[in-house]
Amino acid sequence: MASGDDDDPIIEEIDVYLAKSLADKLYLFQYPVRPSNMTYDDVNHLAAKIKPKQQRVELEMAMNTMSPNYCRSKGEQIALNVDGTAYEETNTYSAKMMDKQTFSSIQATTNTSRYAVAVFRKGELHVTPLTGILQMRPSFSYLDKADTKTREREAANEGGDSSQDEAEDDVKAITVRFARPESEQARQRRIQSYEFLQKKQAEEPWIHLHYHGVKDSRSEHERQYLFCQSVDASENSELVKSPKEYLAMLMPPLAEEIVVKPAGPSNVLSMAQLRTLPLGDQVKTLMKNVKVMPFANLMGLLASGTDSTAVLRCIQQVALLVQGNWVVKSDVLYPKNTCSPHSGVPAEVLCRGRDFVMWRFTLERSVMRKEITSIIKLPPEDVKEFLEHVAVPRVNRGWEFLLPTDVDFIKKHQDVAHRQHMLWLGIQSKLEKVFNFSKEDFVPKNSPQAELVHVSGEQRLKMAQECAQEKQSSLQKDLDSKRAGSSVRIKQEPEDEPMDTSPSPSSSAILNGSVNGYPGFDHTNGNGGSPANTSSQELLDFVRKTFRKHFVLTLNEFKRLFNLHLASMPVGRSVFHSISDHMLQDAILLCQCKQIMVPFPAQSTAASDEQKVFGLWETGEEFDKHRRLLYELFTKNYRIRRNMIQVRVTQEFGDASKADIDRLLNECCSSHAGMWYLKGTIQS
Structure with a gap:
């Protein structure tokens, strides 16, 4: 230490x-x-402003337009681009x-x-x-203003050209999006995004x-505040720390450092952390993350020695039994007052749809996604998520x-299985009311009802051919008889028949000598009424009743109503x-209906069934x-204004009352953006 002091003597304090x-x-x-020898001290500062919270400063400095290095023509051109030819008080360059x-600041640190x-x-x-260290750089915001002016001029020119065509008021499509629930990681990314920072800066x-310049008297006065104003001996400003304490202040020991745990995914929980929770929360957390699990696997994840009876009691509160395995309840995955992260559908609707999927798996091993979607009427991405869970x-x-x-x-827990079965019966009864179906509509293919009689492939093919011939002959007879007394012209177009996905003929159908299918339009008045008479008459009655109620329907909408009608019929009657x-x-x-040939636009996104309109x-x-x-008007345009309809009705039938026009539009049309469309033909 002595030798060290000799080598480094104190010269001055x-x-x-x-x-x-x-x-x-x-x-x-x-x-x-800017080079350090070229300061802005002698440049005229026109304006200055600051945002203290953001430490943003802007300085406006005059330019020496008389300098030989200044290009006057370029300066005039820039001013013309920014402000235009008109003189306004808001012009950037008067x-x-x-x-x-203009110089704008950014934080150096x-x-x-x-x-x-x-x-x-x-x-x-x-x-x-120091409060802040700011780097002042030239701002080119005037170029943005010039671009804005150019776009405004171009838009004005285009608007003037298109203003001549005011007969057709285009309707713009509006896309509705639902905000997804924001996770903590997404919130952090949004806060750090450029758009968010720009918005905060603008607020x-x-x-x-x-x-005040460097040589200004006010600047000289402010510089005096760089000196400590109070140097009284009464104020204890002397460093009274010992060398060890001072060293500890400069370099704190490692034990005092706070170790910040890295942020991991929100759905990751270590087993050590998990086992610090109560048993019910452990079971809920595991089921919420795994979605479906056998009971033996669940016991293996819990601490050894955990009472299986207590686990059974907890699992029944957060999961349901499906094929002997436990599947997390829908309301655990989709709590109240939340919505789908994909489509924004409320949690209550999501729970009903997912319960239907789980209930179907209590009946059979496999389900069809399209069939599920057609019943629960939820977006495809939500249905896919339900299925991917289980x-x-x-x-x-x-x-x-x-x-x-x-x-x-x-076998081991028959009492629990029976209790879960009764619970599923209650859920089934609620689902039947919500989705309007019956359990018999989903009898599995390997159920006893379908195995009473064995039908070979040749027999099934023969029966299908006979049924098709019967349909064709009966339909042709009926069409011929109707066309003879009707002025309706039916345009025959080649169209692919949909695949018949009806189940194989049951034993009762085979014994009766008929195949479960539609026999055609047979209107013969035979005694007793054959199945053909009954089915065709039922269909025609349904068509008359439906069009008397709706007046105008697309083929797609009519098929939807027909499927609802079939679902509401007693089991076995359809x-x-x-x-x-x-x-x-x-x-x-x-x-007594006709197809209305609506001229949809070429870029229409409507499906073929939506473009077939009947009135x-x-x-x-x-x-x-x-x-x-009205139908004749819609053969010339797929959307019409109300005044055009009123004018044509007045021309054809004299003065038309407002009540008649209202009835006509309410029966056959729907309104959107000031235009009237036939029902079901609005292009969204």
Whole structure:
């Protein structure tokens, strides 16, 4: 130590003072694009403003337009591009020449605790902490203003050209999006995004300042605050720490450092952390993450020695038994007052749809995604999520349940299995009311009802051929008889028949000598009424009743109503399992209806079934002529204004009352953006 002191002798001691008068308002300005010998001290500063919270500063400085280095033509061109030819008070360059320049600041560092400004005077060093270090760079915001002016001029020119065509008021499509629930990680990304920062910067108002030059008397006065104002002996400013304490302040020991745990995914929980939770929360957390699990696997994840009875009691609160395995309840995955992250559908609707999927898996091993979607009427991405929780896709077999049936658990815990079965019966009754179906509609293919009689492939093919011939002959007879007395012209178009996906003929159907299917339109008045008479008459009655209620329907909407009608019929009564689109269209045309050839635009996104529009043509009322005139108007345009309809009705039938026009539009049309469309034809 002695030798060290000899090598580093103390030459002089200087008193250091901490000045705090400017501690919260002292900034260091740097000009990185300017040489240090070319300062802005002698340049005229026109304006200055600051945003203290963001530490943003803008300085407006005059440019020497008389300098030989200044290009006058370029300056005038820039002013013309920015402000245009008109003189306004808001012009950036009032002299019609770029005669000033704006400097905008960016922070050189966000942490200035290590930086200070020091002034040495009379053997004393006065130190003032810095509030911020800002780099001043030229701002080119005037170029953005010039681009905005150019776009406005172009838009005005285009608007003037298109203003001549005001006959057709285009309707713009509006896309509705639902905000997804924001996770913590997504919120952090949004806060750090450029758009969010720009918005926050714009929210803080500017504070305008007065600039004083270096040699100004006010500047000289402010510089005096860089010296400590109080140097009284009464103030204890001497460092009284011992060398060890001072060293500890400079370099704190490692034990005092706070170790920040890295942020991991929100759905990751270590087993050590998991086992610190109560048993119920452990079971809930595991089921919420795994979704489906055998009871034996669940016991293996819990701490050894955990009571299985207590686990059974907990698992029944958060999961349901499906094929001997436990599947997390829907309300655990989708709590109340939340919504789908994909589509924004409320949690209550999601829970009903997912319960239906789980209930289907209590009946059979595999389900078809399209069939599920058609019943629960939820977006495809939500249905896919339901299935991915508990099933895997199989080629030509739909979605198969993820785990094999746990027969051992069912045998060992028969009381729990029975209780879960009763619970599923209650859920089934609620689902039947919500989705309007019956359990018999989903009898598995391997159920006893389907195995009473074995039918070979040749027998099934023969029966299908006979059924098709019967359908064709009966339909042709009926169409011929109807066309003879009707003015309706049916346009025959080749169209692919939908695949008949009806189940194989049951034993009762085979014994009765008929195949479960639609036999055609047979209107013969035989005694007793054959199945053909009954089914065709039922279909025609349904068509008449439906069009009397709706007047105008697309083929797609009519098929939807027909499927709802079939679902509402008692089990075993329906005989409409294989009606094709052709048969439905022919039935519609036979019931005093006509197809309206609506000229949809070429870029229309409507499906083919949505572009087939049918309207009720004849009811025997005097008002039929108004409807027929309306249909004629819609053969020329797919959307019409109300005044055009009123003018045509007045021309054809004299003065038309407002009540007649209202009835006509309400029966046949729907309104959107000031235009009227036939029902079901609005292009969204």
